[in-house]
Amino acid sequence: MVREAKSWMERTLPKTVSVETSLLAGLWPVAADRSSLESALLNLILNAQHAMAGHGKVTIEATNLYIDKPIIGAGKDELAPGRYVVLSVSDTGEGIKEEDLASVFEPFFTTKPPGSGSGLGLSMTIGFMRQSGGTIQVATERGVGTTFKLFFPVTTQKEQPARPEKSQAGLSGSGRSVLIAEDEVAVRDTLVAMLSRAGYRVTAATSGDEALKILQADPTFDLLLTDIVMPGRLQGTHLASAVKQLRADLPVIFMSGYASESTLQGTELNPDDTRLMKPVRRADLLAALANALRP
Incomplete structure (x- = not known):
């Protein structure tokens, strides 16, 4: 899905925004709704473009991670120890203001004026992650950039044939x-x-x-x-x-x-x-x- 997304991102983003991917071979299996995941990734990419004012680099990474003790995600969500696949989206933008950081996952929160775009829209993303049994974390530094990490728990279910x-x-x-x-x-x-x-x-x-x-x-x-x-x-x-x-x-x-x-x-x-x-x-x-x- 990330490889397909990279293809349309390179066509739709301005030439002044580069997209790099780092995808671990042998990722563990996870269970997630594909359409919701595509929407979450699109949302994060649009926010990254806005944060960089159309100039910079977006990096998408996917890797396996074993957690040996509980960790806390956004909204105080707690992840139990275990195996996870982590999908990260990083940008080289301006970073999120400290006063906005606590609000970015609230419904309808936006830093944009009317008519200037769709806002952060991250409440949908965190809702999707909770439905998937995972959570999302954000790390940001002013003048350096922001990284959103989506944690998906590994599934033991067998893959269902597509219909x-x-x-x-x-x-x-x-x-x-x-x-x-x-x-x-x-x-x-x-x-x-x-x-x-x-x-x-x-x-x-x-x-x-x-x-x-x-x-x-x-x-x-x-x-x-x-x-x-x-x-x-x-x-x-x-x-x-x-x-x-x-x-x-x-x-x-x-x-x-x-x-x-x-x-x-x-x-x-x-x-x-x-x-x-x-x-x-x-x-x-x-x-x-x-x-x-x-x-």
Whole structure:
């Protein structure tokens, strides 16, 4: 999974950000949800890019570790002695401020202003690690960088055969066309890659204003997937209202990086609107599209 992630990271991150991997041969087996792990890694990479202001190096490491005494992770989680696989993501950024360190795993915490990205979003990552029976640790130094370590307990379960056809039943794009409005480059490119692999024909816009121009030129899209807060005149809800004047039947799915985006003045959602929290898990994204496009 890390090797595949490195491939899309090198395509989507700016050339001024280098990605290095160090993967131990013979890693012990762990049990974890792949989609959640992909989302966690994407989240950490986006945070690393932001911390480095688009210039620096990201290092991803995976290694085996035997713990002979309990250790404490984020949120006071305690790991019992035993065997673990540790996935680390390090950056050469500015580091996390001491006053922010205790808050980075809280739901909806962000150091970014509205319209500047999806925030840290680490509450989803720590929740995923707890569901996996592990935890996460963070080490940071101002002016040097930050390292997040994900601890996965070794499993004794036998690997279950993959069932992609059954699990993805009804989630194929089947050539239907989706317009994405998202201003954050890495998020936008990742969404395009996810949906393209699922069989959708995808067009991407960097703002609500650009998305509306695309729809005015070609109103035949099957669905609009839009961020709520974006630069420019049209926020996600404004874009949806304008689109309804062109295509009243066009399904719209909203995305937001933190809870307050959905209640900012002029961007309120209707009770029936579909909203996905970023970083969006692949399974949740495909399920939302399949539900919105259901006849």
